[in-house]
Amino acid sequence: MENQVIILNAKIYTVDSENSVKEALVIDGNKIAYVGTNEGAQEFIDRSLALGESIDFLDLMSALDSGEVKGSLKVIDLQGHTVLPGLIDSHIHPPGTALTDLYEVSLYGLDSVEQCKDAIRAFIERNKGIDTVYGRGWSLGIFEGDEVSKGPRKEHLDDVSRDIPIILRAYDGHTLWLNSKAFEKFGIDENTPCPSGGKIEIDDDTNKVWGTLKESAIHLVKEGEYTDYQYQKAFELFQQKMHKFGVTSILSLSGFKWGIQPQVYKKLIDENKLKMRISAGFSISPGEDPIEQIDRIKAIRDNFDSDYFKTTTVKLLADGVVEGTTGSLIEPYELGAGKGSDYCGEFLWDRDKLPIAINKANREGFSIHVHSVGDNATKTMLDVI
Incomplete structure (x- = not known):
C-alpha cells in the first residue's frame, strides 16, 4: 500500500453531478481512493495500520503524535474547513x-x-x-x-x-x-x-x-533572450506560486518566439518536475500565412504531447486594449484619448484571411481562442465565425 493521506471533518466540494458535499477524503499514493463519510474513511485507517479493530479518532491522533503508531499514514483533521478540487486558470502566460x-x-x-x-x-x-x-x-x-x-x-x-x-x-x-x-x-x-x-x-x-x-x-524591439534552463527555473517558480493559489491546471497561451516553449515542458516532464497539467495554445500572427502557422502548431502537437502536456488551442488577436487606445471600437474614442475625432482603433486581421485561419484550425481539431476587447473587434469576429 502506498503512502496515504486521510482528511476528516471537512467540507469537501466534489463538483459532481449533484454538487454534493462530503466530509472525508482518502488519497492513496497519487490517486483519490475515497470521498465520503468519516465512517467510510475509517476502513482505510484500519487497513493502513493493520489494526484488528477500529481506533477512536482522538486516540488515533494521539497515537500518531506520540509515535506509538508508525507507518505511511497521515491523518488531517480539518475541523470543518473547506476542500476544493484543483482550480484551472483558463488564460495565462507562463512563466x-x-x-x-x-x-x-x-x-x-x-x-x-x-x-x-x-x-x-x-x-x-x-x-x-x-x-x-x-x-x-x-x-x-x-x-x-x-x-x-x-x-x-x-x-x-x-x-x-x-x-x-x-x-x-x-x-x-x-x-x-x-x-x-x-x-x-x-x-x-x-x-x-x-x-x-x-x-x-x-x-x-x-x-x-x-x-x-x-x-x-x-x-x-528584440525580446530579452533566456536559455531553456532559465525558462525552466522560471516555470518551476511559477508552478510553486500557482500551487499556493490552488491552481493545478492551466491553459498556457504563448507565441512561437516568446513564453515557455514545448521543449522546456518536455524537459520538465523527463525530470518529473511538471506537477500541473498544461493545455497549450499558440498565437498566430495576422501578418503571416495562417496555414503555415497552424501546421507548425500541429507539428508541436505531434511531437510533444503527453499526459501532462496537450496542444489544444489556436489563438487569434483581433485588436489591442482600450487603455492603450488600440482596442477596435465601433464609435470613435473620445477626444480626451488624444487620437483625433474619428479614431476607432484597428482591427488586426484581413477579413479574407480570417475564414482560412478559422476553418484550418477547426479541421485540425484545435479550439479557437480569440482576443477581442473592443466592440467592433468582437462583432467582426462573431460575424466572420
Missing part, C-alpha cells in the same frame, strides 16, 4: 511574473513614476555591467495628461540612464516603454515604418518618438 522576478526589473504594484525609476536604478546597481535592462509591470494608472493615452515619455527613463537601453513592458503586455538609448539601439525613430496593427507614438510638438511602442510595433 508570468516569475521570469521578471528572477531576471528582470519588476515594476508590479508600484504607485508612482519615481518608484519605477528607483526600482530600475536599484536593479542596475545590483547587476553591474548589464548592457540592456528589461522589465515588466508598470501601469498606465500612475500617469497623467497625455501619458494616459500615449503612454509614458522616454525622458523619465533617460533620467535613469542615457547609456544603457531600458525596455519595459506594461503589466498587460501590450505596450513597451523605452528610453532614448533603446530607440537608438534598435534603430527606431519617427521615420520608422510601423508594422500593421502597431503604433509608434510620436510627440506632436517635436515630431520625435514619444517613448512607447504598442501592439505589433513591440516586435521592432
Whole structure:
C-alpha cells in the first residue's frame, strides 16, 4: 500500500453531478481512493495500520503524535474547513511574473513614476555591467495628461540612464516603454515604418518618438533572450506560486518566439518536475500565412504531447486594449484619448484571411481562442465565425 493521506471533518466540494458535499477524503499514493463519510474513511485507517479493530479518532491522533503508531499514514483533521478540487486558470502566460522576478526589473504594484525609476536604478546597481535592462509591470494608472493615452515619455527613463537601453513592458503586455538609448539601439525613430496593427507614438510638438511602442510595433524591439534552463527555473517558480493559489491546471497561451516553449515542458516532464497539467495554445500572427502557422502548431502537437502536456488551442488577436487606445471600437474614442475625432482603433486581421485561419484550425481539431476587447473587434469576429 502506498503512502496515504486521510482528511476528516471537512467540507469537501466534489463538483459532481449533484454538487454534493462530503466530509472525508482518502488519497492513496497519487490517486483519490475515497470521498465520503468519516465512517467510510475509517476502513482505510484500519487497513493502513493493520489494526484488528477500529481506533477512536482522538486516540488515533494521539497515537500518531506520540509515535506509538508508525507507518505511511497521515491523518488531517480539518475541523470543518473547506476542500476544493484543483482550480484551472483558463488564460495565462507562463512563466508570468516569475521570469521578471528572477531576471528582470519588476515594476508590479508600484504607485508612482519615481518608484519605477528607483526600482530600475536599484536593479542596475545590483547587476553591474548589464548592457540592456528589461522589465515588466508598470501601469498606465500612475500617469497623467497625455501619458494616459500615449503612454509614458522616454525622458523619465533617460533620467535613469542615457547609456544603457531600458525596455519595459506594461503589466498587460501590450505596450513597451523605452528610453532614448533603446530607440537608438534598435534603430527606431519617427521615420520608422510601423508594422500593421502597431503604433509608434510620436510627440506632436517635436515630431520625435514619444517613448512607447504598442501592439505589433513591440516586435521592432528584440525580446530579452533566456536559455531553456532559465525558462525552466522560471516555470518551476511559477508552478510553486500557482500551487499556493490552488491552481493545478492551466491553459498556457504563448507565441512561437516568446513564453515557455514545448521543449522546456518536455524537459520538465523527463525530470518529473511538471506537477500541473498544461493545455497549450499558440498565437498566430495576422501578418503571416495562417496555414503555415497552424501546421507548425500541429507539428508541436505531434511531437510533444503527453499526459501532462496537450496542444489544444489556436489563438487569434483581433485588436489591442482600450487603455492603450488600440482596442477596435465601433464609435470613435473620445477626444480626451488624444487620437483625433474619428479614431476607432484597428482591427488586426484581413477579413479574407480570417475564414482560412478559422476553418484550418477547426479541421485540425484545435479550439479557437480569440482576443477581442473592443466592440467592433468582437462583432467582426462573431460575424466572420
